[in-house]
Amino acid sequence: MSKLFEGLEAPLNEAAPAGIQYTRRTDAKGVGSAWARLASKDDLLRAATLLKQRGARVSTITILQPKAPPAPPPKEGETPVVPTFFGGVPNDGKSFEINYHFDVDGDTLTVVVYVPFGGEVASLTPLYRAADWPEREMMELYSIVVSNHPDPRRLFIDPAIDGAVLERLIPFSALVNSATTKGLWEKILAQTGSNA
Amino acid sequence: MSTFTIPVGPLHVALEEPMYFRFDVQGETVANVDIHAGHVHRGIEYLVTKRNIFQNIVLTERICSLCSNSHPQAYAMAVEQIAGLTVPPRAEYLRVIADEIKRVASNLFNVSVLAHLVGFESLFMHVMEIREMMQDVKESVFGNRMDIGANIIGGVRYDITPENAEYLKAQLDKVEPAIAEVTKIYRTNGSILGRTRGIGVLSREDAINCSVVGPVARASGIEYDVRLKAPYSAYPNLQVPVHTLKDGDVWSRAMIRLAEAATAIGIIRQCLVQLPDGPTACTSERPAIPPGEAIAKCEAPRGELIYYVRITDSPRPERVKWRVPSFMNWDALRFMLKDAKIADIAIIVNSIDPCISCTER
Structure with a gap:
């Protein structure tokens, strides 16, 4: 395990005044992984600044919409309680969990922030140039806004296609412009006016 | 103007x-x-969430053909971490052998294309011929030339018989001097040097800034190799030299790839000597995979490949995210191409050994 990785919890706690949940583990070969879940996404830049000072680099960013846990039926007259993530963001199946994976000399520290649906998160690009493409990809796959991104254009997906593609079901035949057997066949039949 | x-x-x-x-x-x-x-x-990150944990070994291998072995390997490593599976020692060595065979072929492919772009066609064909010997190895040992299907969750799918080991050693005995010979040509030939020395320079500072990985980083003086920084499989038991150069030009990147191809042969030889007996997988049945999350990294031919896997109580993963080495290296082209001549564009782009299917998924 990297020495840089040691003693990160206390300074991270200081950098994120709203609070963190910190867990770490080491595999059989001595490679460490740690997770720092931030209670507030507003602490992200401060935590990232601390990691930059420690020589970390952004490896990648994973974004997902965790499925909501099954909730017990509400009692009569009571409003249903929506479960929340650490920090209070609703765990409703629509909120985003963003995992920023930092490499610290071989070990990986993942800083996790939770953002409600339609929310906004600060760009890491002022600190890490390498966050540019992952953030652009995150914007086209999900309906999340990255503030202060220097180049918020589409990365891989054509601008003609509506955003947030991972939140929607797109038939494969539409995705590949009917270049697939059944869709293509139906298109040809429709165009020639014949019925098979 | x-x-x-x-x-x-x-x-x-x-x-x-x-x-x-x-x-x-x-x-x-x-x-x-x-x-x-x-x-x-192709939206493969979406497709991965629609297949079960075991089917994804097959799907991840098809993200890209050049680093096809690294994808299922890193994916399997992440799943094994979640499930607490211990890969048997023989399987760990077999994983390294598969990895290094792919590295030799992949690196030779890139340096051969460099010769083609320089216009040195006989060298291009000669290096492709050497690579062909490694293609023969893949076909003979694994049954396929690109997607070798070596990994399963908990171990490997293939084994090396004594007969196979002898054949592999014999092929390495042919490939090793051939690589040494072409390395000398790349080091001394005027046509190669004239088109590659001082071309497409990436300084160490810019390399750190762009977070480049693999041979691109090591050619700019960054001593980072996942096999040593985050050891996995049998690498902790093996001598793995790290090659670095300082100039960060097209030539340095090619020389690093040639050096790493030569080193890979040494690593395969070490594995064949040390190869322990025993099973090639931790279980003969499909292991149970509990919910969890994990990160795994490996050194693909182009550099650090990182996988993040999240599993819930569904047989399908909730999210699998991977970042390939090329994804980081594109940005560095802005620095390498700054003030370059139009005629050098193709040579510089090729020098990051770009893998586009990997980058875009």
Whole structure:
């Protein structure tokens, strides 16, 4: 395990005044992984600044919409309680969990922030140039806004296609412009006016 | 002097895969470059969540053919971490052998294309011929030339018989001197040096800034190799030399790849000597995979490949995310191509050993 990785919890706690949940583990070969879940996404830049000072680099960013846990039926007259993530963001199946994976000399520290649906998160690009493409990809796959991104254009997906593609079901035949057997066949039949 | 814009790609004779560049040029000199990606974006990260944990071994191998072994390996490593599976020692060595065989073939492919772009066709064909010996190895040992299907969750799918080991050693005995011979040509030949020395320079500072990985980083003086920084499989038991150079030009990147191909042969030989007896997988049945999350990294031929896997109580993973080495290295092209000559564009782009299917998924 990297020495840089040691003693990160206390300074991270200081950098994120709203609070963190910190867990770490080491595999059989001595490679460490740690997770720092931030209670507030507003602490992200401060935590990232601390990691930059420690020589970390952004490896990648994973974004997902965790499925909501099954909730017990509400009692009569009571409003249903929506479960929340650490920090209070609703765990409703629509909120985003963003995992920023930092490499610290071989070990990986993942800083996790939770953002409600339609929310906004600060760009890491002022600190890490390498966050540019992952953030652009995150914007086209999900309906999340990255503030202060220097180049918020589409990365891989054509601008003609509506955003947030991972939140929607797109038939494969539409995705590949009917270049697939059944869709293509139906298109040809429709165009020639014949019925098979 | 007036500035004008020239397109390169998306289909270009020098690029094996589609990528579109818009160059602002002043006369013969590149002033600025804009990269437009997405021509082979297939939504594989979405497809992975629609298949079960075991089917994804097959799917991840098909993200890209050049680093096809690294994807299922890193994916399997992440799943094994979640499930607490211990890969048997023999399987760990067999994983390294598969990895290094792919590395030799992949690196030789890139340096051969460099010779082609320089216009040194006989060298191009000669290096491809050497690579062909490694293709024969893959076909003989694994049954396929590109997607070798070596990994399963908990171990490997193949084994090396004593007969196979003898054949592999015999092939390495032929490939090793051939690599040494071409390395000498790349080091001394005027045509190669004239087109590659001092071309497409990436300084150490810019390399750190762009977070480049693999041979691109090591050619700019960054001593980072996942096999040593985050050891996995049998690498902790093996001598793995790390090669670095300082100049960060096209030539340095090619020399690093040649050196790493030669080193890979040494690593395969060490594995064949040390190869322990025992099973090739931790279980003969499909292991149970509990919910959890994990990160795994490995050193693909182009550099650090990282996988993040999240599993809930469904047989399908909730999310699998991977970042390939090429994804980081594109950005560095802006520095390498700054003030480059138009004639050097293809050579510089090839020097990051770009893998577009990997980048776009």
